Amino acid sequence: MTSHRMTPANPILRGFNPDPSIVRVGADYYIATSTFEWFPGVQIHHSRDLTDWRLVGRPLSRPTQLDMRGDPDSCGVWAPDISYKEGRFHLIYTDVKRYGRTTVDGAKGASLRDFHNYWVWSDRIDGDWSDPVHLNSSGFDPALFHDDDGRSWLLNMLWDHRPDRQRFAGILAQEMDLAAGRLIGDRRMIFEGTALGFTEGPHLYKRDGWYHLLVAEGGTGRGHAVVMARSRNLFGPYAVHPDGPVLTARDSPDAPLQRLGHGDLVETADGQTWMAYLCGRPLPDSDRCVLGRETAIRPMRWDDDGWLRSAEPLADTVVETPVRALDVFDLPVLPQSFQWLRTPYPDYLFSLTERPGHLRLFGRETIGSHFHQALVARRPQAFRYDVRTLMDFDPEHFQQAAGLICYYNSSKYLFLHVTAGDAGERQLQILSVLPIGEGQSTLTSPVALPPGPIELRASVDRERLNFGFRAMGAADWRWLPETFDASLLSDEATLPGLPNFTGTFVGMACQDLAGTARPADFRFFQYVEDGAA
Secondary structure (H helix, E strand, O other): OOOOOOOOOEOOEOOOOOOOEEEEEOOEEEEEEOOEOEEOEOEEEEEOOOOOOEEEEOOEOOOOOOOOOOOOOOOEEEEEEEEEEOOEEEEEEEEEEEOOOOOOOOOOOOOOOEEEEEEEEEOOOOOOOOOOEEEEOOOOOOEEEEOOOOOEEEEEEEEOOOOOOOOEEEEEEEEEEOOOOEEEEEEEEEEOOOOOOOOEEEEEEEEOOEEEEEEEEOOOOOOOEEEEEEEOOOOOOOEEOOOOOOEEOOOOOOOOOEEEEEEEEEEOOOOOEEEEEEEEOOOOOOOOOOOOOEEEEEEEEEOOOOOEEEOOOOOOOEOOOOOEEEEEOOOOOOOOOOEEEOOOOHHHOEEOOOOOOOEEEEOEOOOOOOOOOEEEEEOOOOOEEEEEEEEEOOOOOOOEEEEEEEEEEOOEEEEEEEEEOOOOOEEEEEEEEEOOOOOEEEEOOOEEOOOOOEEEEEEEEOOEEEEEEEEOOOOOOEEEEEEEEHHHOOOOOOOOOOOOOOOOEEEEEEEEOOOOOOEEEEEEEEEEEOOOO
């Protein structure tokens, strides 16, 4: 294998791809990232050179593996861990069923949450993965460590829900019997964290007789950090790295990548160590991360004192590589870029065969539902992009609506939609649901539409978002007069107390609040980043 000498242009996984876990199998590298409430669960990317990555699968794709109906926003699949042992891939993940309100370490009052941790496996990265085995529900961010004595251990952070307690209570370890598919022995607290707090995201490595524990601390915002500690014994005590955080941007507010944390290490065949880690790119004016949390990578080095340090300065090279994608719905399967929300039963939401050459969305519950949203969307990966779609939809009344949506979660979205007025006339409006004050929902004035299919368009230029439309076959676009603040669809803009860990999606949606499943048909979806040919 050739030596990897230069850091790839970061982020290597652009757009919402947080909490990376990385593993090497021979000449192949794999990264697993969180998908939260988006289905199918977990994204796995593959590379041979740590630079060019390709999506090769979303392993949690069956109802027996994952059902997130009812999961709150920013819950669902958190922090998957991917590992490999004796010819088999292992994936550990959390399905978060209850979140409540956000808290800080030491917050008063009970904070009751439900974190269920599962294990699945497969002999092929792109094969069918097993049904899940429930392991525990004591906290989130589970990970497997395979020791050199043949034993395997499950790590996860411990959640303390009790009033006046530190919520992030430390890192637990318990032995995992892979053959029997269950945990054995007692759980042990091995590390209580540092003063940064919010100790999560554990990974364990064995090197020169030392157990090196890597954790994320400081919260997933601007104070995020990768912290390491080591011990001669798996159960500790662990001595914290003498330099403090191994990786962070908390003291570099002008760095192009912020929120650095939640890392995982991989060693190349020639002995180099790299860290995949979470990051965010703030917009230049609003300082908000509309693309969510992304994945970056950097070379590391083991120094003579046995501690790990970054092999390059903090300043990462951020290079835009414009994408132009035109998805025409001619096949019976959804194009790979797209996902939907929560349910493992997509046939209830959409069809690619009922009207050949179209994606048919069945009008279901409200766009803000946590159960059955007919919403199919993809990740934007750049600050400037343009999307277009051609839709055929004839609503009968105001409860039926379909169109183009820029969506963060159920409390933050902009919906350019066709609906019907009180006299049944077809019209175009924008529904904005935004985290302003206690929450602001508005409808723009209706615009009359001609009969027949209509093209819908959204253009995003950093903080500016505009919508347009034209009748099929027309030459000129008609732009609606309103300009919206795209930065409100971000982690940082939120209603008080709600979790925000995902990123903006853009796509197609259809709702029918009368329960008659009025369908909308979409012929294509075009996504073009600024600068793409």
